[in-house]
Amino acid sequence: MQAVQSLGRALISLALLLAGWQTLVWVTEVEPFILPGPWLVLLSLATHLELIGGHAVITLLEIILGLICGSALGMTSAVSLSWFPGLRRWLLPLLVVAQAIPVFALAPVLVLWLGYGLASKVMMASLIIFFPVTTAFLDGLRRTEPGWLDLARTMTAGQRRSGRWATLRHIRIPAALPALASGLRVATAVAPIGAVVGEWVGSSAGLGYLMLHANGRMQIDLLFAALFILAAMAVTIFFSMDWLLRRLLPWQPDTLPTN
Amino acid sequence: MSAQKFETMMAAPSIGIALRGGTLAFGEKMIFAGLDLDIPAGRTSCLLGPSGVGKSSLLRLIAGISPEASARSLTASDGGPLAGRIAYMDQRDLLLPWLSVLDNVTLGARLRGDRADRDWAMTLLRRVGLEEDAQSLPAALSGGMRQRAALARTLMEDRAVVLMDEPFSAVDALTRLRLQDLAAELLAGRSVLLVTHDPLEALRLGHRILVLRGDPARLGEALEPAGLPPRPASEPNLHALAAGILRDLAG
Incomplete structure (x- = not known):
């Protein structure tokens, strides 16, 4: 019921937005190659559905592969940083400095190194995801309830094997999962940016490439159609991730009031 | 089979613990120094004291989870190691x-x-x-x-030794009474140190009652109330004793 309601609200907002857009086009009588109306965009979407769909699949693949690689890298580095204090002292400042370099500035180099294909875009998306996942997860790993750790220490005292690994696996990591989930939500929101920027810098396929191409040939209606699909894709991925994370962490309830 | 195991568990040999020269200081502020504490085998010792006197730190010192307190020696009565023979229960359920x-x-x-x-x-x-x-x-x-x-x-x-840090302080009065009875029944035969701020709880559950107070804090003479725990909460004698301990704590 709630899902239906929120979908209804989203549709109403979208309809209002489209109505405003169409009104703007009518009132200003702007040329269609500057700003096409929503109807024209819809027509373009219908005519070029196969073309847009083909490019969308490429971009979707880049986003998902980027999400997988970037998240895996981020999680691994967060766990390593939490395990080795030395690594934390040396690598963490470096990581923060590296984050200050805009990933967009690296895009041309990545294309140079990894070519025009998938690899450079997946790398872009991974790089852009890596930092939010690492910091969010590491933050969670750092903030384990001290009482749980005390309890674990009395439980593992006098063992031949140190209880550190077991404590990480059974207490620290599960306790940090809600923080990791926040990082993954941010990652899911920014992953499409990484992929599309990668496509703009140098590619032969993907929605970013299609948009750039359409822009160059004054096919603004096609550009908007591609943009629409890109946005729809990004929103779908984000909400799927959000839904999945909620399902996986039922013990972390949403305590915000609903109205 | 499970019932049988319960029986054998209750009959498990218990160990006493001797702490010598326990020290706790926060910077310049000495909370306690040179403190000696004995937890006799198979019995429940209750530790009372005003807040901030270092009761919890003392318990955590014995549990091996206190980074702030230290002891000259901490030994088990059978000469074996303490590690792995202590269970810990906090006032939060954790x-x-x-x-x-x-x-x-x-x-x-x-x-x-x-x-x-x-x-x-x-x-x-x-x-x-x-x-x-x-x-x-x-x-x-x-x-x-x-x-x-x-x-x-x-x-x-x-574990032979059970350390409890105000285990029932976060529940309502009626639940607390029930939990005390349950704990006394299930922990019988173990060496228990129970930290509490409630004199009546100490009097209900403790074979021995110790009061930690002063600046720096010292342990008073152990009080050994008549009868075996769990003593009924309705016993008038218990309330008189509790009132006496409260007066003592208030200084």
């Missing part, structure tokens, strides 16, 4: 919210890489009245139920 009650009770085995004896865990849960809730998440339980789950987890560890 249940992991992502694990079911049953998985929380068997946490120790999982951390040690052992196979958890789930039948035994269920027996303990039955004893604390949580058999029906074994698969529930802690969030679904009331405060008293959560503390009972924590008690089952403490018993599951099956």
Whole structure:
């Protein structure tokens, strides 16, 4: 019921937005190659559905592969940083400095190194995801309830094997999962940016490439159609991730009031 | 089989603990120094004292989880090591919210890489009245139920020494009385140190009652009330004694 309601609200907002857009086009009588109306965009979407769909699949693949690689890298580095204090002292400042370099500035180099294909875009998306996942997860790993750790220490005292690994696996990591989930939500929101920027810098396929191409040939209606699909894709991925994370962490309830 | 195991568990040999030269200081501020404490085998010692006197730190020192306090020596009466023979129960239940009650009770085995004896865990849960809730998440339980789950987890560890830091202070009065009876029954035969701020709780549960007070704090003469714990809360004598301890604590 709630899902239906929120979908209804989203549709109403979208309809209002489209109505405003169409009104703007009518009132200003702007040329269609500057700003096409929503109807024209819809027509373009219908005519070029196969073309847009083909490019969308490429971009979707880049986003998902980027999400997988970037998240895996981020999680691994967060766990390593939490395990080795030395690594934390040396690598963490470096990581923060590296984050200050805009990933967009690296895009041309990545294309140079990894070519025009998938690899450079997946790398872009991974790089852009890596930092939010690492910091969010590491933050969670750092903030384990001290009482749980005390309890674990009395439980593992006098063992031949140190209880550190077991404590990480059974207490620290599960306790940090809600923080990791926040990082993954941010990652899911920014992953499409990484992929599309990668496509703009140098590619032969993907929605970013299609948009750039359409822009160059004054096919603004096609550009908007591609943009629409890109946005729809990004929103779908984000909400799927959000839904999945909620399902996986039922013990972390949403305590915000609903109205 | 489980009932039989319960019997043998209760008959397990218990050990006493001797702490010598316990010291706790925060910067320049000395909380206690050169403190000696004995926990006799198989009996319950209750430690009372005003807040900030270092009761919890003393308990945590014995539990081996106090980075701030230290001791000259800390030994078991049988000469064996203390590590691995102590179970700890906090005033917060410390249940992991992502694990079911049953998985929380068997946490120790999982951390040690052992196979958890789930039948035994269920027996303990039955004893604390949580058999029906074994698969529930802690969030679904009331405060008293959560503390009972924590008690089952403490018993599951099956340690000769049990250290409890105000274990029933966060539950309502009626639940507290029930939990005290349950704990006294299930912990019989173990060497227990129970830190509390409630004189009546100490008088109900303790074979011996110790009061930690002063600046720097010192342990007073041990009080050994007549009769065996758990003493009924309705006993008028107990209330008179509690009033006396309260006066003593107030200084």
